[in-house]
Amino acid sequence: MPSQRREHMVMGAYVSYGTGHHAASWRHPASDTTATRNLGHYVEVTRLAEQHLFDTLFLSDAPAVFNDDRAGFGGRVTFFEPLTLMSALAMVSQDIGLVATSSTTYKEPYNLAREYASLDIISEGRAAWNLVTTSKQAAARNLGLPSHPAHAERYRRANEFIDIVQGLWDTWEDDAFPADKAKGRFYDPAKRHELRHRGSVFSLDAELNVSRPPQGHPVIVQAGSSEAGRELAARTAEMVFTAQPDLESALVFAKDLDRRASRYARLNPDVIILPGLTVYAGTTEKEAREKVEELQSLIRPEFGLSMLSDLVGGFDLSSCDIEGPLPRLPPSNANTSRRALIERLAYDEGLNVRQLYERMTTSRGHMTLIGSYDAVTDEIVRWFESGAADGFNIMPPLLPESLGDFSENILPRLRHRGVFKRRYRPGTLREKLGLRRPENRYVTQNVTTSEGEHHHAR
Numbered sequence: 001m002p003s004q005r006r007e008h009m010v011m012g013a014y015v016s017y018g019t020g021h022h023a024a025s026w027r028h029p030a031s032d033t034t035a036t037r038n039l040g041h042y043v044e045v046t047r048l049a050e051q052h053l054f055d056t057l058f059l060s061d062a063p064a065v066f067n068d069d070r071a072g073f074g075g076r077v078t079f080f081e082p083l084t085l086m087s088a089l090a091m092v093s094q095d096i097g098l099v100a101t102s103s104t105t106y107k108e109p110y111n112l113a114r115e116y117a118s119l120d121i122i123s124e125g126r127a128a129w130n131l132v133t134t135s136k137q138a139a140a141r142n143l144g145l146p147s148h149p150a151h152a153e154r155y156r157r158a159n160e161f162i163d164i165v166q167g168l169w170d171t172w173e174d175d176a177f178p179a180d181k182a183k184g185r186f187y188d189p190a191k192r193h194e195l196r197h198r199g200s201v202f203s204l205d206a207e208l209n210v211s212r213p214p215q216g217h218p219v220i221v222q223a224g225s226s227e228a229g230r231e232l233a234a235r236t237a238e239m240v241f242t243a244q245p246d247l248e249s250a251l252v253f254a255k256d257l258d259r260r261a262s263r264y265a266r267l268n269p270d271v272i273i274l275p276g277l278t279v280y281a282g283t284t285e286k287e288a289r290e291k292v293e294e295l296q297s298l299i300r301p302e303f304g305l306s307m308l309s310d311l312v313g314g315f316d317l318s319s320c321d322i323e324g325p326l327p328r329l330p331p332s333n334a335n336t337s338r339r340a341l342i343e344r345l346a347y348d349e350g351l352n353v354r355q356l357y358e359r360m361t362t363s364r365g366h367m368t369l370i371g372s373y374d375a376v377t378d379e380i381v382r383w384f385e386s387g388a389a390d391g392f393n394i395m396p397p398l399l400p401e402s403l404g405d406f407s408e409n410i411l412p413r414l415r416h417r418g419v420f421k422r423r424y425r426p427g428t429l430r431e432k433l434g435l436r437r438p439e440n441r442y443v444t445q446n447v448t449t450s451e452g453e454h455h456h457a458r
């Protein structure tokens with residue numbers, strides 16, 4: 001049985017979707033229905049997470065209307081662009097890492113490199129990029145593409161994309177700007193490097209117009225679950241988000257990722273594995289279950305059906321009997337792991353359509369714990385000590401309430417158990433996570449990448 005992988009836990013706060021991860025959270029009496037367009041809401045959540053010493057704040061993203069039920073019941077169809085929001089939140093925080101999501105399919109490497117280098121400078125070394133290839137088909141229409149690129153094409157692009165972005169972050173050496181007023185020389189031409197990339201997707205000669213980020217490179221985060229997704233994560237990611245519904249599957253994932261990462265001479269301290277985790281807890285299990293039921297009762301069946309349709313790859317389930325079985329679904333290249341989970345729950349465990357959408361609206365396939373504060377703490381510690389997780393990306397069903405509840409009732413218990421030890425300390429996100437600061441590749445060596453040669457012209 002693998003054992004604990006790190007000395008203590010990394011804890012992320014996944015704070016997307018305004019009022020929380022439960023799809024009906026916006027209907028809760030305590031919820032601020034303007035949350036998805038209210039900076040003040042996110043400032044409050046950020047300060048709460050930072051006060052309780054979460055390592056990172058995380059915002060997911062897709063360039064498309066989210067949970068688009070088209071009937072008006074979805075409470076999070078619109079949301080802030082994450083990098084823009086993170087730049088604002090950088091000004092109201094000092095310590096917490098800022099993980100924003102951007103798509104390699106629907107952006108260009110040059111502009112993305114500028115954006116994350118700028119966020120790293122603005123936040124004094126707290127930026128991280130969650131690299132996604134985007135599984136939402138609607139994004140293609142929004143960006144004027146004839147169709148959503150096939151899965152393999154998305155990952156071929158993603159592999160070259162990240163090599164270019166990291167090469168661009170090395171355009172300027174750390175000490176490229178002596179700014180010698182007496183001699184009138186602002187930068188040292190010998191410390192400026194042009195990236196020359198020739199690949200099957202991109203061909204460019206480029207120099208970034210932002211100086212090297214304080215972290216060298218912002219932290220790289222990835223959440224792919226397919227063969228291609230895992231391989232990209234093993235080669236490049238320093239933090240891996242994953243949706244694992246139970247301990248056994250999480251252990252299999254961790255072992256698989258370590259095996260793949262070792263092929264790139266990357267060992268487990270270099271790769272931090274954070275499963276998503278939704279917690280409903282109380283002083284008793286009964287109290288915890290009441291919190292779940294209160295939110296579940298707010299789901300309109302029409303919305304539950306539209307959300308389930310979205311999660312299985314956009315197949316229309318609106319005519320389904322919600323107390324009946326899920327019909328057999330045609331193949332889809334949507335989110336592979338999530339689709340597999342829904343089919344297992346429906347066809348192996350026999351959940352009917354209502355039970356399926358209730359299950360999926362609480363967690364979208366991530367691990368969900370419902371129980372007393374002590375029981376939830378025990379299970380979290382079990383995952384950590386078994387080596388199934390280096391920590392968690394906490395997905396509060398109701399914001400800010402359940403983030404506060406977790407912070408005040410679970411984190412102290414984890415500290416008492418000696419597995420969560422985070423203290424406030426100055427420094428960059430990399431330093432706090434124990435991740436190496438990347439050398440400037442042009443200073444050390446030529447770099448051979450997945451798709452081509454990087455050369456530098458002095």
Ligand SMILES: Cc1cc2nc3c(=O)[nH]c(=O)nc-3n(C[C@H](O)[C@H](O)[C@H](O)COP(=O)(O)O)c2cc1C
Pocket residue numbers: 059060061062101131132133134135136151222223224225226227228229230241242243275276334335336337393
């Ligand atoms: C915690 C977590 C957060 C994710 N956030 C996003 C996101 O913001 N945008 C996105 O398009 N996909 C997101 N995903 C999905 C993955 O990035 C990926 O697209 C999906 O798992 C499909 O991976 P695959 O194509 O390798 O099968 C997330 C997954 C996890 C586990």
